[in-house]
Amino acid sequence: MKQPSRRTFITAAGACVATTVAAAWPALLHAQMVRTPLNNMPDAIRKLAGAKTISKGRVKLDVPPLVENGHLVPLSVSVDSPMSEADHVKAIHIFTERNPLPEMATFRLGPRAGRARVATRVRMADTQNVIAIAELSDGSFWSDSAFLIVTLAACLEELPA
Amino acid sequence: MTTANVRLDVPKTAKRGEIIDIKTLVAHTMETGFRRTHLGAPIPRDIITTFVCLYNGIEVFRAELHPSVSANPFIQFSTVATESGTLDFKWSGDNGFSATETARIEVT
Numbered sequence: 001m002k003q004p005s006r007r008t009f010i011t012a013a014g015a016c017v018a019t020t021v022a023a024a025w026p027a028l029l030h031a032q033m034v035r036t037p038l039n040n041m042p043d044a045i046r047k048l049a050g051a052k053t054i055s056k057g058r059v060k061l062d063v064p065p066l067v068e069n070g071h072l073v074p075l076s077v078s079v080d081s082p083m084s085e086a087d088h089v090k091a092i093h094i095f096t097e098r099n100p101l102p103e104m105a106t107f108r109l110g111p112r113a114g115r116a117r118v119a120t121r122v123r124m125a126d127t128q129n130v131i132a133i134a135e136l137s138d139g140s141f142w143s144d145s146a147f148l149i150v151t152l153a154a155c156l157e158e159l160p161a
Numbered sequence: 162m163t164t165a166n167v168r169l170d171v172p173k174t175a176k177r178g179e180i181i182d183i184k185t186l187v188a189h190t191m192e193t194g195f196r197r198t199h200l201g202a203p204i205p206r207d208i209i210t211t212f213v214c215l216y217n218g219i220e221v222f223r224a225e226l227h228p229s230v231s232a233n234p235f236i237q238f239s240t241v242a243t244e245s246g247t248l249d250f251k252w253s254g255d256n257g258f259s260a261t262e263t264a265r266i267e268v269t
Contacts, residue, residue: 072231096229100195104229112221112241114180119237123193123229154231 041095044102045133048093049141054133059092059144061132067124070154076119077107077132079142089116091135098128123154165189165260169250174267175242183214183222184237187252187260193228209234209254217246226254242268 045054062076079089088111094104107118116134124130131145166188175181187209194206206228214222221240234252245268252260 076237099229100193101227101229103227105227106225107236107238108223108225109238110221112216112219112243114239114241117239118224119235120224121231121235123231 039096039098039100039102041097041102041131044095045131048133048135052139052141054141054143056143058142059132059134061094061130061144061146063130063146063148065146065148067148067150069152070124070126070150071152073122073124073148073150074119075122075130076117077134077144079116079134081116081134081136083111083113083116085111086137088137089113089134090137092116092118093133093135094122095131095133096122096124096128097130098126099123100125104130124148124150125153126150165252165258167250167252167260167262169262169264171248171264171266173265174269177242177244177268179242180239181242181266182237182239183248184235185212185250185262186233186235188233189252189254189258191226191228191230191232191234195228207255207258209252209258211251211253212236213251214238214240215249215251216240217244218249242266244268 058080060078063073067073077092079092081087081089089109092107095102096104104122105120109116127149129145129147131143133141133143135141168186170184172181189209190207191209192204192207196204198204208228209226212224212226213220222238224236226234245266248264248266250262
């Protein structure tokens with residue numbers, strides 16, 4: 001019997017692998033979708049602000065533009081506000097576009113904070129947009145967003161049993 | 162009540178009216194509830210949901226946390242040093258988790 005040449009062998013093996021992957025692909029995709037609930041950020045924001053408009057500005061969201069480790073992303077938000085009894089920030093909400101849940105954290109502050117600045121550390125499951133929304137005492141909403149590139153994602157990896 | 166490892170950074174003294182920065186860190190896994198073991202069993206959610214800071218018994222800051230907050234939650238905020246007294250910090254969360262810590266501040 002004639003030995004298959006190196007070229008025919010590689011082509012045949014390649015075709016074999018491609019067929020297997022193609023057959024298994026929908027199942028793999030499905031597993032991924034079942035595991036990750038749908039993140040509906042616009043809905044979450046609508047629930048917060050209702051019909052009110054969210055203006056751009058006054059808020060400064062500070063995150064690194066490129067994140068190596070999505071498990072620990074330093075995030076800080078500051079709002080341009082006098083923080084007086086009459087005009088202060090009531091709350092700062094942080095939302096993400098592609099983590100399993102749209103809400104990240106909510107910070108409630110008042111005139112006794114002195115200045116409107118909070119910092120924390122968050123997880124990022126993917127390269128995505130993050131939005132910080134400030135809720136002011138006069139009922140207005142202000143926001144800032146940032147785009148992050150994440151190289152190592154958090155949240156969805158498996159744990160050894 | 163779980164005993165938890167808490168780290169605080171609160172100035173010991175401050176001038177009246179000064180804005181002081183407070184940093185807090187608490188040891189907690191913040192298990193998201195979206196992970197599975199390699200056998201496919203879901204790992205139940207176990208996170209800190211609420212953090213509160215009281216200044217002489219009056220709430221000055223509150224945070225509501227979600228699974229997107231990293232393990233060992235770090236929170237930094239500020240408050241105006243109004244009078245000498247105590248700052249109480251309280252974390253609470255899933256499975257009855259609760260941790261408290263107190264710091265004293267002298268205001269001159």
